[in-house]
Amino acid sequence: MSNAPVVAAVDGSEDSLRALEWARTEALRHAAGLVVAHVLPDSAQLYAARRSSLADPSQPEQYADPVGERVRDILAGAAELPAEVRYESLEGSVPEALRVSGEEARMLVMGSRGHGGFAALLLGSNSRAVASSAACPVVVVPHAARSAGADAGTGAHAGSGSGSGPSVGRVVLGLHAAETADDVVAFAFAEAAARGTTVQVVSAYAIPPAPNMVVDSPFQVIPPEGLADDGDAVPAEREMLRSQTERLEPFRERWPQVPVEQAAVPGDAAERLVTASRSAALVVVGRHHPRRSVGSLMIGSVAHAVLHHAHGPVAVVPTLSDDA
Missing domain, CATH: 3.40.50.620 (HUPs)
Structure with a gap:
């Protein structure tokens, strides 16, 4: 596990961006690579499947991924980055895709809630599912309201x-x-x-x-x-x-x-x-x-x-x- 990367799961939510920053610092601490994993929304996955089945070359090869663009912009402005940073766009259900991404990871870092959760939730269903079954350690970074004095x-x-x-x-x-x-x-x-x-x-x-x-x-x-x-x-x-x-x-x-x-x-x-x-x-x-x-x-x-x-x-x- 000495060369294993730190995987940060992002979906564009503020919770996931806090987790991304935590993961960036953690990767630097361990001189490890950073993998930023984003599970594509259903619309993007359906588009890719449709384009593949129709084999229509006139259609754009990739569906727009605003989360990926935002994350790249955030990392470009970071004070320091690990020697290796890789971005992965994943398909499938969120828990299963992240479990696969974390199979060879030092750890998988994610926010306590994503875009899909209600504001009152303390822990989102995806975070709970991944923490319950991933093959690597899972670090859950809480949202701002719960982290008083802990930042x-x-x-x-x-x-x-x-x-x-x-x-x-x-x-x-x-x-x-x-x-x-x-x-x-x-x-x-x-x-x-x-x-x-x-x-x-x-x-x-x-x-x-x-x-x-x-x-x-x-x-x-x-x-x-x-x-x-x-x-x-x-x-x-x-x-x-x-x-x-x-x-x-x-x-x-x-x-x-x-x-x-x-x-x-x-x-x-x-x-x-x-x-x-x-x-x-x-x-x-x-x-x-x-x-x-x-x-x-x-x-x-x-x-x-x-x-x-x-x-x-x-x-x-x-x-x-x-x-x-």
Whole structure:
């Protein structure tokens, strides 16, 4: 994957143009190529099919593509471009065409909503479908209304055009020590190394029920092992941190230059990751439980919730290696 390009999916919407700028900066960070992928509208695809079937040489060879022209103009005015920039006009359904385009990509970057979504939608159907099934990591860049205070970490307005300097904000990794695939952890560390920033590892543990809480059952009392020890941390937290440390050891050895912060928090993992996204450069989550099949089209509940509510870019990383 060292020479794999960053693919930016565009449709001319403001969300997709924010994603394009994020992808341009990301490609520069990794010294990778940039592929700008645009799925042609139905009218253009029908025109191409009609012209091909009629074989009428008097008709223009290509249907006008205003999105392609606009993107080329935007990139022409960019402060710096990757060494290789390629534009692809794709045919077929949007999710399937983008899945094919991303098969050999380092990552596929897209906006949270496209032209087809209602303004009130937090996440468009195409973004959800691609994040649920692409063969590569998918980064979803939220629309402006959701990214309050997070733009500094997205690269959209970063001061360094090359992306070589430290980025504002950490890379936040949602980790289940026993279940998160190695590919997800490695992606987070690689992104932090490219930015010269910290990986903040967040794991959540269940909160014991209060002794006076009744939910169609007898009273449940917190056992002694669930109480605070020496006024510091509950054993569940200590065990979570211990599991984190053990799980992260090989990645610390591989990326010794990346500082690591560990956090074990009570409650809902998705809620904690959404909160952390306000000041994060990137939130990284696994796509689904690794015991499901690698080709599963399902997306886990944590990834689903974070995609819908995060205030900054979210990377959804599938299981990439066959033996993961």
